[in-house]
Amino acid sequence: MVTNIPQPGLPLLQVQALSLSFRRQEQVVDRVSFNLAAGRTLGLVGASGAGKSSIARAILHLIKPDAGNILFHGKNISSMDPGQLKEARRRIQIVFQEPSASLSPRRTVAQTLLEPLRHFAIGDSDYRQDRIRQTLQTVGLDADVLQRYPHQFSSGQQQRIAIARALVTNPDLLIADEAVSALDVSVQARILQLIQTLQTEHGIAFLFISHDLAVIRQVADEVAVMYRGQLLEHSPADRFFSRPAHPYSKALLAFASFDSSSQPPIGWLPAGHEPAGGSSACVYAGMCADTMPVCERLEPEYYKSQHKQQPHCVKCHLYNEEHANETWTEVN
Amino acid sequence: MSVAALNVKDLSVWFETESGRLQIVDNISFSIKAGETTGLVGESGCGKTMTAFAILGLLRASGARVESAAIEIGGRDISTLSAGQRRRVLGRDIAMVFQQPGAALDPVFTIGRQIAAVHRRHVGDGRSNTRRAMLDSLEQVGFGKPEKIAAAYPHELSGGMAQLAMIAMATVCKPAVLIADEPSTALDSGTRAVILQQIKRLQADHGTAILLISHDLSVIRQSCQNVMVMYCGRLLEVTDCQSLFSSPRHPYSAGLISCIPQISAVKPSGIITIPGRVPAPSALPPGCHFAPRCDRALSACVQSIPALETGNQRSNNSGVACFSPL
Amino acid sequence: MILTTWQRLKADRYGMGGLLIVSLFAVVAICVWIGLLGQSWSEVSGNRWESFSAAHWFGTNLLGQDILQRTLFGAATAFEVGLIVTTFSIVLGTVLGALAGWYSHGWLDETILWLKGVLDSIPFYLFAAAIAYALQGNRWAMHLAMIITFWTTTARIVRGEVMRIKQREFIEAARAIGLPGITIVFRHVLPNTMHVLLVQATIVFVVAIKTEVILSFLGLGMQDGVSWGLMLAESSQEVVAGHFGNFTAASVSLFILLMGFNLLSDALQDALDPRRVIT
Numbered sequence: 001m002v003t004n005i006p007q008p009g010l011p012l013l014q015v016q017a018l019s020l021s022f023r024r025q026e027q028v029v030d031r032v033s034f035n036l037a038a039g040r041t042l043g044l045v046g047a048s049g050a051g052k053s054s055i056a057r058a059i060l061h062l063i064k065p066d067a068g069n070i071l072f073h074g075k076n077i078s079s080m081d082p083g084q085l086k087e088a089r090r091r092i093q094i095v096f097q098e099p100s101a102s103l104s105p106r107r108t109v110a111q112t113l114l115e116p117l118r119h120f121a122i123g124d125s126d127y128r129q130d131r132i133r134q135t136l137q138t139v140g141l142d143a144d145v146l147q148r149y150p151h152q153f154s155s156g157q158q159q160r161i162a163i164a165r166a167l168v169t170n171p172d173l174l175i176a177d178e179a180v181s182a183l184d185v186s187v188q189a190r191i192l193q194l195i196q197t198l199q200t201e202h203g204i205a206f207l208f209i210s211h212d213l214a215v216i217r218q219v220a221d222e223v224a225v226m227y228r229g230q231l232l233e234h235s236p237a238d239r240f241f242s243r244p245a246h247p248y249s250k251a252l253l254a255f256a257s258f259d260s261s262s263q264p265p266i267g268w269l270p271a272g273h274e275p276a277g278g279s280s281a282c283v284y285a286g287m288c289a290d291t292m293p294v295c296e297r298l299e300p301e302y303y304k305s306q307h308k309q310q311p312h313c314v315k316c317h318l319y320n321e322e323h324a325n326e327t328w329t330e331v332n
Numbered sequence: 333m334s335v336a337a338l339n340v341k342d343l344s345v346w347f348e349t350e351s352g353r354l355q356i357v358d359n360i361s362f363s364i365k366a367g368e369t370t371g372l373v374g375e376s377g378c379g380k381t382m383t384a385f386a387i388l389g390l391l392r393a394s395g396a397r398v399e400s401a402a403i404e405i406g407g408r409d410i411s412t413l414s415a416g417q418r419r420r421v422l423g424r425d426i427a428m429v430f431q432q433p434g435a436a437l438d439p440v441f442t443i444g445r446q447i448a449a450v451h452r453r454h455v456g457d458g459r460s461n462t463r464r465a466m467l468d469s470l471e472q473v474g475f476g477k478p479e480k481i482a483a484a485y486p487h488e489l490s491g492g493m494a495q496l497a498m499i500a501m502a503t504v505c506k507p508a509v510l511i512a513d514e515p516s517t518a519l520d521s522g523t524r525a526v527i528l529q530q531i532k533r534l535q536a537d538h539g540t541a542i543l544l545i546s547h548d549l550s551v552i553r554q555s556c557q558n559v560m561v562m563y564c565g566r567l568l569e570v571t572d573c574q575s576l577f578s579s580p581r582h583p584y585s586a587g588l589i590s591c592i593p594q595i596s597a598v599k600p601s602g603i604i605t606i607p608g609r610v611p612a613p614s615a616l617p618p619g620c621h622f623a624p625r626c627d628r629a630l631s632a633c634v635q636s637i638p639a640l641e642t643g644n645q646r647s648n649n650s651g652v653a654c655f656s657p658l
Numbered sequence: 659m660i661l662t663t664w665q666r667l668k669a670d671r672y673g674m675g676g677l678l679i680v681s682l683f684a685v686v687a688i689c690v691w692i693g694l695l696g697q698s699w700s701e702v703s704g705n706r707w708e709s710f711s712a713a714h715w716f717g718t719n720l721l722g723q724d725i726l727q728r729t730l731f732g733a734a735t736a737f738e739v740g741l742i743v744t745t746f747s748i749v750l751g752t753v754l755g756a757l758a759g760w761y762s763h764g765w766l767d768e769t770i771l772w773l774k775g776v777l778d779s780i781p782f783y784l785f786a787a788a789i790a791y792a793l794q795g796n797r798w799a800m801h802l803a804m805i806i807t808f809w810t811t812t813a814r815i816v817r818g819e820v821m822r823i824k825q826r827e828f829i830e831a832a833r834a835i836g837l838p839g840i841t842i843v844f845r846h847v848l849p850n851t852m853h854v855l856l857v858q859a860t861i862v863f864v865v866a867i868k869t870e871v872i873l874s875f876l877g878l879g880m881q882d883g884v885s886w887g888l889m890l891a892e893s894s895q896e897v898v899a900g901h902f903g904n905f906t907a908a909s910v911s912l913f914i915l916l917m918g919f920n921l922l923s924d925a926l927q928d929a930l931d932p933r934r935v936i937t
Binding site: 102105 | 826827828830831832833834835836837845846849850852
């Protein structure tokens with residue numbers, strides 16, 4: 001079996017000042033940076049359109065960023081040669097939101113699972129048969145699903161098949177793009193259970209994208225919050241859920257906890273409610289409960305705090321050393 | 333005792349196929365008072381949407397068989413109406429908001445035209461009145477600039493906006509009953525909250541009775557006074573919302589609620605699930621359909637069907653269909 | 659997949675009728691090809707314009723040839739033209755349409771669309787005549803002319819389907835592992851256009867036969883052998899003289915075969931439609 005030998009000390013995935021825009025001028029991803037260590041799960045949360053899925057596609061090299069770098073095992077994805085890129089793709093896999101749409105309708109489960117193995121030339125024919133059976137077992141399906149077609153399964157089973165397809169190449173990193181959002185709550189619970197197993201028993205790193213904080217709570221070690229393309233806060237999960245730093249995080253959390261007195265976090269309102277912000281001001285300024293005069297004028301820096309040795313960074317003027325009561329230092 | 337805004341009695345929907353009868357909805361009854369929101373919650377395939385379609389009489393062309401003792405709006409039985417009479421009722425006395433806003437809006441007409449068409453059909457008191465009513469309805473669902481939305485085409489709106497537009501279309505004639513089928517699925521939680529807020533506001537302003545259908549328990553919790561839990565075509569528990577979440581009586585309700593992920597200060601150690609899978613309509617277990625997955629099942633549960641017994645110490649309208657409730 | 663389609667087809671009486679008719683004609687065609695039937699189509703075996711008799715079931719034509727034999731041979735011709743034109747034009751149209759759709763809005767797409775536009779704007783029968791002339795009576799001139807012009811319809815349809823399918827997530831999944839575009843198109847996209855192609859094939863078959871009839875009528879079609887079109891051409895003189903045998907045989911056969919195909923095509927379209935509920 002192929003084992004991954006990570007370079008000691010180097011994070012598995014490094015995203016550095018990633019910026020992306022589509023044909024419209026709006027910045028879909030705006031100078032986003034974060035690292036992900038091997039075996040850890042980062043929950044990426046934000047409203048739809050906040051840029052989360054675009055980051056996923058940039059990591060898979062399906063779209064080219066306007067600026068910034070993505071380093072996988074220390075190597076820049078944009079400057080990889082085809083061989084290295086192929087190897088990177090073997091190790092980074094993705095699971096999508098709609099299980100029925102993510103499986104090829106005219107191919108059997110066996111064909112779908114074998115395809116990545118064939119494409120990446122992993123093992124010989126016997127090894128591949130073993131591998132797909134093993135993977136099916138990991139996701140909790142019997143081998144008799146192999147000759148059937150996707151439409152013959154429930155959405156929960158289809159999502160398991162999609163996860164199996166992602167697992168079959170033994171990846172280091174799995175990107176789950178709203179992977180449980182389209183499932184019923186009981187089915188969702190079982191898929192989350194599966195993901196927990198994959199985390200603990202297989203040591204797979206996850207980039208878990210979701211708009212649902214409760215779901216993220218179940219699986220994430222770290223949480224990163226995005227709003228209109230910008231990363232506003234990145235903190236360890238326990239810290240995030242007990243003491244969120246950014247006002248937007250606080251609003252999200254209060255709302256998700258059924259605090260009935262809170263308004264829904266702004267950024268999700270229909271047209272006509274979005275404020276126009278100047279390009280240098282804080283992107284959240286118009287909606288923030290804790291706005292200060294400086295927020296309208298100046299874009300905040302990233303401030304980081306070394307709390308219990310786990311990095312915690314937030315992009316907010318509140319944490320400028322003049323205002324914060326903890327030790328927050330500017331990230332350069 | 334005032335007449336219920338919506339009263340459904342002994343509603344059943346099934347298909348006759350070569351391999352026998354596929355029961356989709358099995359003899360359900362419920363009623364909703366004006367100004368109240370009742371949630372119909374259940375997993376995909378349990379028959380919730382078919383119930384809504386059956387109430388509206390939309391199943392006639394589909395081959396499904398529908399039978400009911402009564403479907404009453406404000407006391408008037410609409411199940412016995414002719415097609416023409418029914419058309420007068422739909423949109424005016426009862427309206428529905430469908431699951432996927434993108435699919436339910438006609439892409440070649442502007443939003444304004446579609447809403448105005450509904451008003452014109454049922455009220456039709458002149459162009460300027462219709463236009464005003466149309467803009468009003470858009471404003472009521474929270475659009476700051478209704479003229480802009482009225483001039484837009486469906487594909488120009490985001491999912492949340494399209495859903496609000498559909499609600500505007502459903503409420504332009506101020507119906508007594510509104511059925512909202514998964515009004516916020518595939519939308520993120522912020523948009524969802526806005527939509528639910530708007531639905532509640534409409535209810536407060538016009539006293540509409542609302543049947544809110546969803547598989548998402550948190551949606552139900554945020555917006556409903558009463559809840560009905562549906563499984564494989566049957567109602568398993570009917571009670572008020574608070575009671576359901578604090579002390580569910582049916583094992584299925586309890587199971588569903590425990591599956592909901594919670595936000596807590598400490599990372600949860602394990603996730604609870606309901607064992608087994610939802611049976612297909614062609615393979616429904618005998619007796620109580622939930623019995624095979626239930627850890628409290630008795631032998632009686634397989635032999636006979638527990639009836640929904642209403643009336644207990646909590647409230648008059650609570651009921652649970654179970655031989656060994658919690 | 660195939661099984662459910664077949665089951666649905668079986669339930670459609672008109673469709674099964676169509677299938678029966680087409681099969682019958684196909685059997686005749688095969689028999690002609692292997693030499694069992696219709697072999698004496700050119701033989702002058704009787705007097706001219708004999709009417710129905712035991713020796714000549716459909717009578718004879720202007721030259722004394724047996725009309726029945728000629729009709730049977732005509733069935734073979736119809737199938738030959740139909741199959742060749744359909745196969746090649748569908749394949750050509752699918753490949754070009756898929757490439758255009760996959761690389762949509764790129765230079766390849768623009769080129770193929772331009773080519774389509776040019777071919778669509780040429781009046782077909784002039785084009786056929788030009789090719790027939792250029793190939794100086796080559797047996798395959800007519801087939802070639804049809805293939806070169808018929809692929810455009812298939813290409814247009816396939817292009818649209820490909821553009822629609824390539825947005826689906828399973829295509830993105832294939833891209834995410836780095837599969838090259840061509841592989842994705844042939845392995846994942848095209849199999850999902852099969853239902854459209856199958857129906858299109860039956861339509862092209864019909865159009866090919868009808869076109870052959872007209873071309874032969876104009877003298878641009880079959881050079882050797884006989885076809886219903888040639889028979890109709892011959893009969894234009896005979897009818898004036900009051901002899902309808904040739905005309906009736908050809909036109910009735912044509913009508914029945916095309917009707918059968920249309921019924922089959924309609925039924926196939928319904929059977930392949932995934933959204934229809936069977937009650």
